[in-house]
Amino acid sequence: MENISLQSSPTTPYFPEVNFNADQGICDLKGESYMEETYKFYLPLINWLKDYTKNIKRKLEVNIKLIYLNTSSTKCVLDILELLKDYEDQGGEVKVNWYYDKSDPDMIDEVEDFEAESGMKIELKEFEQ
Amino acid sequence: MIDTNIVSLMKSKTLLSYRGPFYIELISVFGMNIRNFNDIYINARKKLFKIFIELSQNVSNYSEDFHMVNNVQRIGIGELYLTELGESYSFTTKNQVKVTDANILAERCELVNASDQGKLRELKREQRINSPGEKFGARIGLIQAVMLSRNKLDYKVEEIDEDFSYFSLTVTIDKY
Numbered sequence: 001m002e003n004i005s006l007q008s009s010p011t012t013p014y015f016p017e018v019n020f021n022a023d024q025g026i027c028d029l030k031g032e033s034y035m036e037e038t039y040k041f042y043l044p045l046i047n048w049l050k051d052y053t054k055n056i057k058r059k060l061e062v063n064i065k066l067i068y069l070n071t072s073s074t075k076c077v078l079d080i081l082e083l084l085k086d087y088e089d090q091g092g093e094v095k096v097n098w099y100y101d102k103s104d105p106d107m108i109d110e111v112e113d114f115e116a117e118s119g120m121k122i123e124l125k126e127f128e129q
Numbered sequence: 130m131i132d133t134n135i136v137s138l139m140k141s142k143t144l145l146s147y148r149g150p151f152y153i154e155l156i157s158v159f160g161m162n163i164r165n166f167n168d169i170y171i172n173a174r175k176k177l178f179k180i181f182i183e184l185s186q187n188v189s190n191y192s193e194d195f196h197m198v199n200n201v202q203r204i205g206i207g208e209l210y211l212t213e214l215g216e217s218y219s220f221t222t223k224n225q226v227k228v229t230d231a232n233i234l235a236e237r238c239e240l241v242n243a244s245d246q247g248k249l250r251e252l253k254r255e256q257r258i259n260s261p262g263e264k265f266g267a268r269i270g271l272i273q274a275v276m277l278s279r280n281k282l283d284y285k286v287e288e289i290d291e292d293f294s295y296f297s298l299t300v301t302i303d304k305y
Contacts, residue, residue, distance in 0.1 A: 034182050036153045070182050071269045
C-alpha cells in the first residue's frame, strides 16, 4: 500500500500538509484547509483509510493539527472520523490526537462537536503558535 | 444628541473593497492581509479571517454571476467590503442570486438570527450530518459566522429583474 505525502506551499496555503504512512500506521494532517472542491482533495485520503482499515488492519494513529478549516472541510474531516469510528467498532485500534492553537478557543468547541457527531474519542492537545 | 451609529460611521475606515471573480488565490491573499492588519485585536482578527473565508467562498461557489475557467470550473463574481469601525469590524459580501434562492437565504438568516448559541450549535451539527457532502459542502457557513461573531446577520435583497436579485450579507465582529 502506497503512502501519501503532500507538502504545503506558501503559494497555496489553503491545502494542508499530508503524511499518511501505512508502514508506521501514522496519519498526519496539518496546516490549513480551505481549498475549492474540498471533496476532491479529501477523497483520496478517505479511500486510503478505507484501504488501510480493510486490508492492513493494524494500529492507526491520526494526528490533526489544522489551525483553520472551512466548513466544507469540516464535513470531510467528519467523514474521516466516522470511518475511524467504524474501524474501532469492528475491533481496530485507533488513536486520534487533535492539536489546537492555545490562542484559538473556538477550536475546542469544534473538536467537541466532531466527537459528538462521530462518536470517535479525540485527544485534545494544546500548542502555542 | 448625536446618533452613535453616525459617529461610528464617521470614524469608519475601509480596509478592503473588491468587485470581481472570487478566485481562491485572491481570497487567500486577502485573508492573509486580514490576519496581518495589526498586532492588536488578535482574537477579533482570527474570527474575522474565518468569517471572511466562509462568506467569500459562498460568493465563489453560489453566485449566479460567474466565470467559467477552462469550461470546467465555475468561479462566482461578487463584491466584498471590509470596514473598521470604532469598536468593531464590518464585513459585507454581495452577489447575484435567483429570486427563489433569495427567499430561501432570507429565511435561513432569520432562523439563524432567532437562535441562541446552544440552538446554533445544534443546528450546525444537524445540518452537517444531513448535508449530502461532495460538491455541496457542509452548508453551515452562515451558522458558523454567527457563532463566531456572536452578532446577528444583516441581510438585504435588491431586485434586479424578475429572475435575479442581489443578496448582500453583513457580519459585525466586535474588537473586544
